[in-house]
Amino acid sequence: MADFDIAIIGTGSGNTLLDDRYVDKRVAICEKGTFGGTCLNVGCLPTKMFVYSAGVASQVADSSRFGVDGVLAGVRWPDIVSRVFGRIDPLASGGEHYRRSSPNVEVFASHTKFAGNAGVSGYRLRTEDGDEFTAEQVVIATGARATVPPAIADCGVAHHTSDTIMRISELPEHIVIVGGGYVAAEFAHVFSSLGTRVTIVLRGTTMLSHTDDTICERFTDIAGKKWEIRSRRNIVGGRSDDTGVALELDDGSTLHADTLLVATGRVPNGDQLDAHHAGVAVQDGRVVVDEFQRTTARNVFALGDVSSPFQLKHVANHEARVVKHNLLQDWDDTDALMRANHRHVPSAVFTEPQIASVGLTENEARAAGYRIRSKVQDYSDVGYGWAMEETHGFAKVIVDDDSGLLLGAHIMGHQAASIIQPIIQAMAFDLPAQDMARGQYWIHPALPEVIENALLELCGEPPWPPARRH
């Protein structure tokens, strides 16, 4: 039985841990699927490539109001798929090849679980292929997986999740998407922009229901105009035949379509580790970690979707940097260990219009007892938004009236995920909203002016002289 210094289970953010400081460590890397994890293979990167093609198609279709007669003559779905995976798959296999060629690394290419304690050698691990080894330190980075409601899984109807939908061979004429979260919103945008009819089945009444109310309401309103939304409905059964799927809804109706995409959420993979053999606590599938990314078992760390409520790649990357540092410290030396920072975690939905958020929603801010000011600033009020006739776009900014600090921002519209960054930065460094508005230049006529204007509406012109920092 081989003995390793470190075992890393999962090769998404887990695969970013090893740097020069680790060359003398014997490392086991365990991956049951493809190297690169969710982000590279079935998440952020391929979806954004599809989203980009979809955006090009919708721009072509929407060109005439700008005096440009673009005609959408066709969409080559197989070429879109090839563009995406022709670039991604080599990256994934290249990542594996690189690890296999590292002299201090051994790759175990099957599902790996804890098998027990190994005393001074740390933990025993066992792969599904029957290999067993020990590791003094273990990093759990096994991510999360798409869920399928039992009614769909059990009835045997053919269905896709985000794991498979991007590799289908033909563009569907009609797709049913179950769910109303960011995965549903992004794929609805992708398919509808490419010409597919989209029907969304929602348990509730709104899409993106975890976002700020203004985003949630306005996006649902736009979605309802582009896509057929069946709200307050559940799928209770269904069957597949040569023509596609027939789905039974709980209102007694039947929905026919070519393709079914289930986008009802993701659950962490902590339940698949036999974590109890190592004393690693797991709650609802999520590995429990403290602020140092330590699990409840000595010398076992976890990071990313398997242990994080955020399920965001930038959070996993941050946690990976924390673990990368902490693996080299003494487990108990909390002065030397790095703390994970989960303040002000932003997120984006790359649908159309694009959405980005950071901090508290207006309701959360009120519920937390803040005296707030909030402003919804339309894109069309600033030069660039006006030039592009952006009718939906807005930025909602929420400020604490007592401290003058930003509490949150929620943006829907062109470049939302980019123009939110100065707000993330201001929140991270406690820059007061008024200083942010007037202490810097905002390029005219660039889109970030919508942030400037929202802040000015909230804060007014600053008193003179403002607090000087330099």
Added chain:
Amino acid sequence: MADFDIAIIGTGSGNTLLDDRYVDKRVAICEKGTFGGTCLNVGCLPTKMFVYSAGVASQVADSSRFGVDGVLAGVRWPDIVSRVFGRIDPLASGGEHYRRSSPNVEVFASHTKFAGNAGVSGYRLRTEDGDEFTAEQVVIATGARATVPPAIADCGVAHHTSDTIMRISELPEHIVIVGGGYVAAEFAHVFSSLGTRVTIVLRGTTMLSHTDDTICERFTDIAGKKWEIRSRRNIVGGRSDDTGVALELDDGSTLHADTLLVATGRVPNGDQLDAHHAGVAVQDGRVVVDEFQRTTARNVFALGDVSSPFQLKHVANHEARVVKHNLLQDWDDTDALMRANHRHVPSAVFTEPQIASVGLTENEARAAGYRIRSKVQDYSDVGYGWAMEETHGFAKVIVDDDSGLLLGAHIMGHQAASIIQPIIQAMAFDLPAQDMARGQYWIHPALPEVIENALLELCGEPPWPPARRH
């Protein structure tokens, strides 16, 4: 002869001065042209609307590599012009109507100059229509104007400047653009994207020669592939006939085209004020101002392009806010007067690829004696740039190795004018580059990651624990 408290000459940023604090002032507003100034009528706003249409057209034409068969069936130039000026012209006339309906404001709709001193009444002003009045305080906000080289102006060949080119009745088949600055670059993009053949005549060898060398070289390289560039050439004469223009170059060749656009720069309008009658010093057409926007004549302020070397609307807006405050203070009370802040003025060129800059160029930083680190980070290295196959895009970031502060950034590529904003903010608030990189989340996979990566390459991972601000 009417007596006013304040005369404002020019209605660009000059027209933003009056707020509630001015309702008891008698104000003369003088405008020889159209209300709204350069930005609204012939600058930022209409150009960005043309640029947006051009971007749509180029996106249609460039769709196939994304698996989308967009066909550019045509371009309706008259509709593009109508979209722009059908929205802008009402704003300009609405602005004038609003001022004319203000009880404390009188509008003088002709060219207005100083006529002399008026003792306690301040200054005598005279309009070209023959009106004379006095004003205790005067604000000069008369902007700048496009220049035409004498060889072109004198030979009688029909030519356009940015003042007129946007209202031509037909899209030219072939346009010659003289000049290589931002106006030339933006219109070359507009016309070539809409299908016009573009020839650029350059006195030097590069376009955008005032930008950082990396921008200048790479943009010139791209420009040379899209447009025909005749460098080291001057136009020495020419004539117009029914078919267009025939231009004589100093290499003896003749250049035929439909249309000639002269984009050789803009000069401040300080020479058109008879400023000597008021004791207002003017140098090379530019009204001399101090840090409080005070001219050399008591109670006469100036702002914007007529007095600023920047010739940027966001600078003019800032100076207008300074003057708006200072008009209400005692001229000599420098503790009460607001200072204009011209640190870290960013700028953008809305050509394709888009360009944005702030701070020092690499050469300027070296010349100023800084020990610098600089990094050119390609867009294609980050998820979103990779998804869109951005092959040109890059961000160059320059950091002072001694202080760790940012000295400048120069970005060329998609959304450049938006993703530069966090750097502007960091520079304005002296946020060290390393803190900026690691003290905040950067949404994955959004385009600002290119900034994050550039900063990390420059600064490395931060030491632990980093300096804490909260």
